[in-house]
Amino acid sequence: xxxxxxxxxxxxxxxxxxxxxxxxxxxxxxxxxxxLDVIKKYNYIPxxxxxxLVRVKIDAVGLVVRGIQNxxxxxxxxxxxxxxxxxxxxxxxxxxxxxxxxxxxxxxxEREKRLRGLIFLGGRSDYTKEEIxxxxxxxxxxxxxxxxxxxxxxxxSSVSILDEFEAHKxxxxxxxxxxxxxxxxxxGVDDSSVSQLRSTGYxxxxxxxxxxxxxxxCADDYSVENGYHAMKERLKEPFDxxxxxxxxxxxxxxxxxxxxxSGRRIPEDCSVIAIDGIPFTEYIxxxxxxxxxxxxxxxxRSVRILLDLINGGEQQHVTLNTKLRIGGSVRSIxx
Numbered sequence: 001x002x003x004x005x006x007x008x009x010x011x012x013x014x015x016x017x018x019x020x021x022x023x024x025x026x027x028x029x030x031x032x033x034x035x036l037d038v039i040k041k042y043n044y045i046p047x048x049x050x051x052x053l054v055r056v057k058i059d060a061v062g063l064v065v066r067g068i069q070n071x072x073x074x075x076x077x078x079x080x081x082x083x084x085x086x087x088x089x090x091x092x093x094x095x096x097x098x099x100x101x102x103x104x105x106x107x108x109x110e111r112e113k114r115l116r117g118l119i120f121l122g123g124r125s126d127y128t129k130e131e132i133x134x135x136x137x138x139x140x141x142x143x144x145x146x147x148x149x150x151x152x153x154x155x156x157s158s159v160s161i162l163d164e165f166e167a168h169k170x171x172x173x174x175x176x177x178x179x180x181x182x183x184x185x186x187x188g189v190d191d192s193s194v195s196q197l198r199s200t201g202y203x204x205x206x207x208x209x210x211x212x213x214x215x216x217x218c219a220d221d222y223s224v225e226n227g228y229h230a231m232k233e234r235l236k237e238p239f240d241x242x243x244x245x246x247x248x249x250x251x252x253x254x255x256x257x258x259x260x261x262s263g264r265r266i267p268e269d270c271s272v273i274a275i276d277g278i279p280f281t282e283y284i285x286x287x288x289x290x291x292x293x294x295x296x297x298x299x300x301r302s303v304r305i306l307l308d309l310i311n312g313g314e315q316q317h318v319t320l321n322t323k324l325r326i327g328g329s330v331r332s333i334x335x
Contacts, residue, residue: 006044010034043134045107059116061306062109063093064102066122069223071250072276072295073121076142079299080119087307089116098221103127107134117306126192127151138309142302143293145317148192157309159301159318163194163275166291166322167201168208170273171245173289173324175209178333179243179271182206183215185231185255186247187222195222198247198275215241219251228254235262242270242333249276249290256288256329267331277325286328294320 003021007014012031019027020035027035038044061084065073077093084091092113096105102123109115118139126148132139132155141158174182184202187195203214219230227250235258244259246252252274256266264270266286274281277292297320305316 006035006038006042009038009042043104043130045104045111045134059088060090060092060113061303062106062113062115062118063091064106064109064118064120064123065093065095066100066102066120067098067222068095070122071278071280072248072293075279075295076121076299076302079296080121080142080303083300083303087303089307098122103131103134106139107136110135110137117310119302119306124193125149125197127156129155132156138306140302140306140309142298144194147197153317154315157305157315157317159298159305159320161293161322162319163197164201164204166275167198167245167247168205169201169322169324170275170291171202171205172209174243174245174271174273174330175205175211177271177330180209180211181213181215181241182211182243182245183217183234183239183241184245184247185217185219185227185251187219187226187251189216189218195247202245219254222248222250224250224254226254227251228258231255231258232261235259243330244270244272246272246274249274249278249281249288252288252290253281253284256284267329271330273330275322277322282325282327289327289330290325291322292325293322 003014003017007017012035016027016031017035020032063080081091094105094109096102102120106118106120115137117137119142120139121142123141123144125144125146127146128150141156143160145158145160146156171182184199186199189196189199217230217234219226244255246255252272256272259266259270266272274288274290277290281288281290301318
């Protein structure tokens, strides 16, 4: 779709559409609304950089990072940049808020930077064919899949862990250490995301071992701050759980502080286990027991698959395993 198409559908001139796209105030409110309505309806992505039309094409790959403050992504970004550089490709990175649209961001980057491909680091798990039609280059979803969406496996590539399975494994570890009153700190149980998958793994593990009574605590996001606030709020009510499964290391740090402030010792009064393996959680007291994701391999495999796609290869879906790092935040009990 071009500016001329937008003008025709809006019933205005091409110059009016151009002024709307450039936020020029010299447009009536009615005309501006008609143009914006058409742009929204057809998911029009403007090319904001006319210079790119004459720029010499370079081998560049875009990296869209969803979740600006997520320290888990640091090692993956480093691996992606290293492997792209070794392969002769430049990396163009853009970080967006966890509520932003990574697909539209990637589509805009593709047009402005004339990219050869895209890697999405973190994102929604429910894409539609209409959404990904905005992207005209190969792309790889890194750390997540489209498990809740309507895409075929032939529509995209992915590199991730099996989130539901790994959460089940973490909770099973607690159960085998004698815990039966186990709470879960999550960021949502029905949000079509990694959070939902890990929450499901928690619930399935309890069910499999015949344990009744889910105790699910929901934070607003995966941050330390919101993990702390959600846990602190829950502790205002009676809390007799001997263990806590947390879906992400960052949230676990916040939850551990809330537990300590309530007078509970870790792991004597409440054991804690999480998923991710953020390096600095190895240096807290007690060291966090967590399932470490293979961050270097997540980045490297994403680059390898994308470069293969650029050269005409087929879509691939790779799942990797976590590795348990035993810290001091879980103890065995006898009930």
